[in-house]
Amino acid sequence: MDVLGVKALKGLRKGKDAARGARVMVVGTGVTGLACAMALPKFGAETIVTDLKGGELSSADREAIARIEEAGAKYLPLSEAEGVAADALVLSPGIPTDDERLIELKTRAGAWMSEIELAYMLCEGRILAVTGTNGKTTTATLAGRILSDCFDDTRVAGNIGDAFIEAAAGSGPETVFVIEVSSYQLEGCFSFRPDVAIELNVQPDHLKRHGTMSAYAAVKARLLTRMTESGTAVLNADDMLVAAMAKGTRAGILNYSVERELERGAFLRSGLMVLRMGGEEEIIGDAGEMKIRGPHNEGNAIAAAVAARAMGAPAENIRKALKDFEGLKHRIETVGFARGVECVNDSKATNPDSTRAALKMFAGRAVTLIMCGDDKGFDYGGLYADIEAAGAKVIVMGAGLARVADELEARGATDVARAADMASAARIGLEMTPEGGALLLSPGSSSFDMYKNYEERGEDFRNEIRLAQ
Ligand code: ADP
Numbered sequence: 001m002d003v004l005g006v007k008a009l010k011g012l013r014k015g016k017d018a019a020r021g022a023r024v025m026v027v028g029t030g031v032t033g034l035a036c037a038m039a040l041p042k043f044g045a046e047t048i049v050t051d052l053k054g055g056e057l058s059s060a061d062r063e064a065i066a067r068i069e070e071a072g073a074k075y076l077p078l079s080e081a082e083g084v085a086a087d088a089l090v091l092s093p094g095i096p097t098d099d100e101r102l103i104e105l106k107t108r109a110g111a112w113m114s115e116i117e118l119a120y121m122l123c124e125g126r127i128l129a130v131t132g133t134n135g136k137t138t139t140a141t142l143a144g145r146i147l148s149d150c151f152d153d154t155r156v157a158g159n160i161g162d163a164f165i166e167a168a169a170g171s172g173p174e175t176v177f178v179i180e181v182s183s184y185q186l187e188g189c190f191s192f193r194p195d196v197a198i199e200l201n202v203q204p205d206h207l208k209r210h211g212t213m214s215a216y217a218a219v220k221a222r223l224l225t226r227m228t229e230s231g232t233a234v235l236n237a238d239d240m241l242v243a244a245m246a247k248g249t250r251a252g253i254l255n256y257s258v259e260r261e262l263e264r265g266a267f268l269r270s271g272l273m274v275l276r277m278g279g280e281e282e283i284i285g286d287a288g289e290m291k292i293r294g295p296h297n298e299g300n301a302i303a304a305a306v307a308a309r310a311m312g313a314p315a316e317n318i319r320k321a322l323k324d325f326e327g328l329k330h331r332i333e334t335v336g337f338a339r340g341v342e343c344v345n346d347s348k349a350t351n352p353d354s355t356r357a358a359l360k361m362f363a364g365r366a367v368t369l370i371m372c373g374d375d376k377g378f379d380y381g382g383l384y385a386d387i388e389a390a391g392a393k394v395i396v397m398g399a400g401l402a403r404v405a406d407e408l409e410a411r412g413a414t415d416v417a418r419a420a421d422m423a424s425a426a427r428i429g430l431e432m433t434p435e436g437g438a439l440l441l442s443p444g445s446s447s448f449d450m451y452k453n454y455e456e457r458g459e460d461f462r463n464e465i466r467l468a469q
Helices: 031-043 059-070 100-108 115-122 136-150 164-168 213-225 240-248 295-310 315-324 352-360 381-390 402-410 422-432 454-468
Strands: 023-027 046-050 088-091 112-114 126-131 154-158 176-180 196-199 232-236 252-257 265-269 272-277 280-286 333-338 341-345 367-372 393-397 416-419 438-441
Touching: 023 031, 023 100, 031 046, 031 059, 031 115, 031 164, 088 100, 088 115, 100 112, 112 115, 115 164, 126 136, 126 213, 126 295, 136 154, 136 176, 136 295, 136 315, 154 164, 164 176, 196 213, 196 295, 213 240, 232 240, 232 295, 240 252, 252 295, 265 295, 272 295, 280 295, 280 315, 295 315, 295 352, 333 454, 341 422, 341 454, 352 367, 352 381, 367 422, 381 402, 393 402, 393 422, 402 416, 416 422, 422 438, 422 454, 438 454
Parallel strands: 023 046, 023 088, 088 112, 126 176, 126 196, 154 176, 196 232, 232 252, 252 265, 341 438, 367 393, 367 438, 393 416
Antiparallel strands: 265 272, 272 280, 333 341
């Protein structure tokens, strides 16, 4: 089987005709699968969609199938799809690439790939790509704000929202893409070659799928492997696993750090973002002017600034966009004050490191942390140490992370409470937190035990705080 998708698509070169006349099989009827089904017929591909579910179709499935067929694609149940030889098989990110139910499809197909890889083959223009465990959406959004100020046709897509393949339609040589890429999407990237790539960090998460941290880091590094000398890899020098990626790419390296000055790269000096290259220094931003807070956001902002600079954005546009950026919902977002307590929604914190980043921001203040979510087997030892150092109180909501309350008490913590739902978590939190302090929902795990997604969880918190005001 040829894993280089470019060849599989009838040997055509990369470009908007790469899929014309090819038979492309899309696996999955979720957001990504639907986006492929909508876009591929427009690129002239014979498009077949299947999924791995089997069994009775739900009403949501039937609705999805109707949309697929309306777009000019065809839906086949897996048993029928297995008999079809596709030129390319496109796997949605939620599907583990080694799923046994894919064996038959993979054997018959010319190649398999992710939607990012497919869209890359079909798009025209330049690409800035962002990956990392935490901070992708913030950084991609910032980079998008900067670049859209400089280039008329700037499109922000990928894991952040609209699929890359949707954004690829109608692109041209002047198009500038900012693409957020997850590790699941990178598993199916083979020729994907951004012009500029940002590697933010590799922190414990998604290990059920990737196995070990080194395997996870290796997947993240795939963003860089196809890059050439003409490209720029923007690497976080403060993250060991990211710093080590410099060895695996031919791209020019631009390191950044929020901890120390670098010989070559970007760093902070008295709050100013300095880019030093070949002995020359340029000020590309001012962290002191930014509305988003915390060292992690300084890192995200510096990464976006350097990458945008490498794409050709002038320093003044960078500085202005950094200054104007208000931050995103569900990421350390102050939703209001109740009884003199600042209430902060950080529902998007779905792993220990993102919660640690949030907690750092409340150093020196009384803070009560609400944790909740599925038990993904994380080691919270580092977070517990931070909680103790900050003297933070903790509320554990729901049954998913019940062990967190037990583990904290086993370490001697006395300010630990348990809450059945958000209403009681908010009520107890406001009772526990003195005036001037902060009540921080930064769950440290995903939301699926009690909610559809992190947004729903964050809205529940917002609502309870509104009721308490
Ligand atoms: P992603 O798209 O990678 O999930 P987001 O920008 O949506 O990243 O942020 C997700 C969570 O991680 C939020 O809670 C945010 O405060 C936190 N976060 C953002 N950037 C970083 C970073 N560089 N390091 C650690 N945590 C971060």
